[in-house]
Amino acid sequence: xxxxxxxxxxxxxxxxxxxxxxxxxxxxxxxxxxxxxxxxxxxxxxxxxxxxxxxxxxxxxxxxxxxxxxxxxxxxxxxxxxxxxxxxxxxxxxxxxxxxxxxxxxxxxxxxxxxxxxxxxxxxxxxxxxxxxxxxxxxxxxxxxxxxxxxxxxxxxxxxxxxxxxxxxxxxxxxxxxxxxxxxxxxxxxxxxxxxxxxxxxxxxxxxxxxxxxxxxxxxxxxxxxxxxxxxxxxxxxxxxxxxxxxxxxxxxxxxxxxxxxxxxxxxxxxxxxxxxxxxxxxxxxxxxxxxxxxxxxxxxxxxxxxxxxxxxxxxxxxxxxxxxxxxxxxxxxxxxxxxxxxxxxxxxxxxxxxxxxxxxxxxxxxxxxxxxxxxxxxxx
Amino acid sequence: xxxxxxxxxxxxxxxxxxxxxxxxxxxxxxxxxxxxxxxxxxxxxxxxxxxxxxxxxxxxxxxxxxxxxxxxxxxxxxxxxxxxxxxxxxxxxxxxxxxxxxxxxxxxxxxxxxxxxxxxxxxxxxxxxxxxxxxxxxxxxxxxxxxxxxxxxxxxxxxxxxxxxxxxxxxxxxxxxxxxxxxxxxxxxxxxxxxxxxxxxxxxxxxxxxxxxxxxxxxxxxxxxxxxxxxxxxxx
Numbered sequence: 245x246x247x248x249x250x251x252x253x254x255x256x257x258x259x260x261x262x263x264x265x266x267x268x269x270x271x272x273x274x275x276x277x278x279x280x281x282x283x284x285x286x287x288x289x290x291x292x293x294x295x296x297x298x299x300x301x302x303x304x305x306x307x308x309x310x311x312x313x314x315x316x317x318x319x320x321x322x323x324x325x326x327x328x329x330x331x332x333x334x335x336x337x338x339x340x341x342x343x344x345x346x347x348x349x350x351x352x353x354x355x356x357x358x359x360x361x362x363x364x365x366x367x368x369x370x371x372x373x374x375x376x377x378x379x380x381x382x383x384x385x386x387x388x389x390x391x392x393x394x395x396x397x398x399x400x401x402x403x404x405x406x407x408x409x410x411x412x413x414x415x416x417x418x419x420x421x422x423x424x425x426x427x428x429x430x431x432x433x434x435x436x437x438x439x440x441x442x443x444x445x446x447x448x449x450x451x452x453x454x455x456x457x458x459x460x461x462x463x464x465x466x467x468x469x470x471x472x473x474x475x476x477x478x479x480x481x482x483x484x485x486x487x488x489x490x491x492x493x494x495x496x497x498x499x500x501x502x503x504x505x506x507x508x509x510x511x512x513x514x515x516x517x518x519x520x521x522x523x524x525x526x527x528x529x530x531x532x533x534x535x536x537x538x539x540x541x542x543x544x545x546x547x548x549x550x551x552x553x554x555x556x557x558x559x560x561x562x563x564x565x566x567x568x569x570x571x572x573x574x575x576x577x578x579x580x581x582x583x584x585x586x587x588x589x590x591x592x593x594x595x596x597x598x599x600x601x602x603x604x605x606x607x608x609x610x611x612x613x614x615x616x617x618x619x620x621x622x623x624x625x
Numbered sequence: 626x627x628x629x630x631x632x633x634x635x636x637x638x639x640x641x642x643x644x645x646x647x648x649x650x651x652x653x654x655x656x657x658x659x660x661x662x663x664x665x666x667x668x669x670x671x672x673x674x675x676x677x678x679x680x681x682x683x684x685x686x687x688x689x690x691x692x693x694x695x696x697x698x699x700x701x702x703x704x705x706x707x708x709x710x711x712x713x714x715x716x717x718x719x720x721x722x723x724x725x726x727x728x729x730x731x732x733x734x735x736x737x738x739x740x741x742x743x744x745x746x747x748x749x750x751x752x753x754x755x756x757x758x759x760x761x762x763x764x765x766x767x768x769x770x771x772x773x774x775x776x777x778x779x780x781x782x783x784x785x786x787x788x789x790x791x792x793x794x795x796x797x798x799x800x801x802x803x804x805x806x807x808x809x810x811x812x813x814x815x816x817x818x819x820x821x822x823x824x825x826x827x828x829x830x831x832x833x834x835x836x837x838x839x840x841x842x843x844x845x846x847x848x849x850x851x852x853x854x855x856x857x858x859x860x861x
Binding site: 269270347348349350351354355356357358359379380381424432433434435437491493494495497501502505507575578579582583 | 673675695696697698699700701702708709711712714715716728729730732733734735754764766768769772774
């Protein structure tokens with residue numbers, strides 16, 4: 245029995261579709277996603293909700309799970325994510341190789357950081373295995389793997405000294421920004437596009453804010469009205485900065501500059517604060533969305549859309565993997581059809597359909613199994 | 626310059642690089658920020674093309690300290706690279722940006738006017754912030770000669786470079802020279818990689834040559850010459 249739509253699944257489904265569209269550069273519909281009116285984007289939402297889900301998993305239903313079980317589960321999840329990353333990377337390489345062959349276009353072999361795989365396979369394959377070589381747009385799961393390797397320790401600190409977790413996470417975040425700590429890539433010199441040492445902050449914030457009774461989560465729930473009032477001008481300011489290109493000149497801000505600019509790699513405070521304001525403002529929306537779905541006649545488009553997004557969110561890993569491969573395939577299709585409006589519409593509709601089919605298939609498979617573990621049962625929000 | 630690359634040598638633009646020259650004159654570390662589609666691509670020689678550039682510049686300019694900072698994100702459009710570049714310039718404080726640009730925009734069918742506006746604004750921003758720029762043009766594949774948009778983006782980049790008086794290394798021609806006419810094959814064969822490899826090898830030579838000429842273009846005192854080398858001559 246699958247769980248009913250809830251806020252986490254709904255917004256995660258929203259993030260998955262947005263990431264799918266954002267990862268097709270030049271696509272007409274990419275002009276209408278969150279990233280065009282917001283400093284933060286769907287990636288921030290995805291990682292925040294991953295942290296939120298970690299709380300739900302660690303808490304279990306009723307009383308908290310034994311910490312040993314939680315840590316083992318999280319290490320297992322990290323392994324599962326790693327396997328998924330390796331699989332989709334290999335399929336992406338195959339898509340590029342097949343496309344280059346069929347379209348007779350060797351440029352595709354150099355697309356998205358794939359060149360080293362074909363021209364210098366010995367170190368490149370080591371890099372793929374240890375996640376230091378990442379294809380372009382296939383760089384979110386490596387972040388997620390590292391976060392999930394850190395997650396058991398987050399859960400342990402939260403259990404032993406819950407008040408310490410967020411301060412420790414933010415202290416690491418501040419050090420990372422101040423000293424520009426990052427992870428290198430190899431064999432192609434560079435740095436990780438998503439710096440896990442910085443992005444852990446948003447993950448831990450998700451984990452912390454999901455706790456409804458105590459700490460930052462309790463505080464936010466008590467003062468959510470005020471936080472929304474503060475959040476509205478921040479969200480509007482973010483949109484204005486984006487639309488009118490009013491970004492601060494990074495060369496004219498005080499040092500350490502990462503504290504004063506918008507940067508995705510380091511998930512800088514400007515981005516983080518805007519994201520927190522965004523979720524504070526939009527946190528009011530879910531009850532209305534759910535009600536709208538209930539008011540619509542059975543099978544109506546609103547209800548269907550809510551159920552679709554929630555289904556995608558419930559099966560986020562499968563959908564994310566297939567979505568990543570679809571984004572890459574869509575780029576090849578756009579290249580073949582020269583980026584026409586018709587091909588853009590077709591790839592978006594077909595992509596969402598295939599993502600939905602993947603989620604449906606995953607749930608069909610789960611229904612054939614014994615009752616799912618309580619870890620996968622998220623409460624309704 | 627190697628024989629294979631000589632035919633494309635005249636395609637390299639020559640324009641002054643005052644900030645690079647100033648850094649060399651002051652004996653400061655020459656800092657080069659690499660942005661764009663092919664970040665530090667590794668080759669069969671085990672050397673990235675940026676490492677080759679570094680070695681050639683060491684030899685040609687006699688500078689003791691060159692730092693090349695790779696911050697390319699493969700597949701990134703010019704508009705996104707432009708935003709990131711500003712942050713990287715602030716963080717790394719380079720004297721020169723080496724920007725490989727255009728291929729991804731062409732493959733993603735970004736309108737040429739939009740592409741031109743992005744690159745033009747970015748060049749202006751770099752000039753304002755006293756950072757020189759060398760553009761590296763589009764990659765070559767014989768099939769792309771039939772793609773009007775690809776050719777349009779390539780020509781737009783050339784026109785912009787001429788208008789803004791910045792160097793553009795014409796990677797397209799460099800690789801085209803290495804692709805004999807009528808040599809199209811249905812399968813990207815091993816020699817495709819060799820051509821690509823040789824293209825990057827030529828690219829390294831063109832970039833090193835362009836930087837060297839750009840430094841001397843301002844009439845600054847030339848670094849000490851190696852025996853048998855005349856001013857402006859590029860390394861073999």
